[in-house]
Amino acid sequence: MADDERKRLEDEKKRKQAETDRKRAEVRARLEEASKAKKAKKGFMTPDRKKKLRLLLRKKAAEELKKEQERKAAERRRIIEERCGKPKNVDDASEDDLREICQMYYDRVYLCEGQKWDLEREVRKRDYEIADLNSQVNDLRGKFMKPTLKKVSKYENKFAKLQKKAAEFNFRNQLKQVKKKEFTLEEEDKEPKKSEKAEWQTKK
Numbered sequence: 001m002a003d004d005e006r007k008r009l010e011d012e013k014k015r016k017q018a019e020t021d022r023k024r025a026e027v028r029a030r031l032e033e034a035s036k037a038k039k040a041k042k043g044f045m046t047p048d049r050k051k052k053l054r055l056l057l058r059k060k061a062a063e064e065l066k067k068e069q070e071r072k073a074a075e076r077r078r079i080i081e082e083r084c085g086k087p088k089n090v091d092d093a094s095e096d097d098l099r100e101i102c103q104m105y106y107d108r109v110y111l112c113e114g115q116k117w118d119l120e121r122e123v124r125k126r127d128y129e130i131a132d133l134n135s136q137v138n139d140l141r142g143k144f145m146k147p148t149l150k151k152v153s154k155y156e157n158k159f160a161k162l163q164k165k166a167a168e169f170n171f172r173n174q175l176k177q178v179k180k181k182e183f184t185l186e187e188e189d190k191e192p193k194k195s196e197k198a199e200w201q202t203k204k
Contacts, residue, residue: 084108 045053085108088101 083112 090098090101093101
């Protein structure tokens, strides 16, 4: 009876060990497959393939840019033809035909200038209205727009003071020194010098 129990426990232990080994093998196999797939995916973009891909992208971008330029040029030609019309044949035209062509171009230019003036006036009017509305909104919000200040150098005043001092110094140096006493008073001339004696000192 004890042998049967021991045998059953050993069989159970072996079965659990086999199950654990099987699970470990499955996990190991999955990890190896994932690493292989990762390596294969990483090695897909080789330097040569990257270079070819860059060349293809540049070629495609150049083609798209060329198509866009052609489309813009065609649109420009179409608009010019609509506004100015097709060019007239002036080489074989007579004098009356030339006058008629010139008059037609003059009328066209006159009309375009009038439309241009109207559009510019409308734009100025809209700009004024927008500025007025912005100022009203700022007043309602309590925010005031700071005026644009003129940039002034902080060394400008110092330079002006230095130039003023230099001018004063030059002006003083240019002045002549007057040695003669032309503007002295008569009393100062009559005063006795220290070396001379007064009359009351000479009298005994």
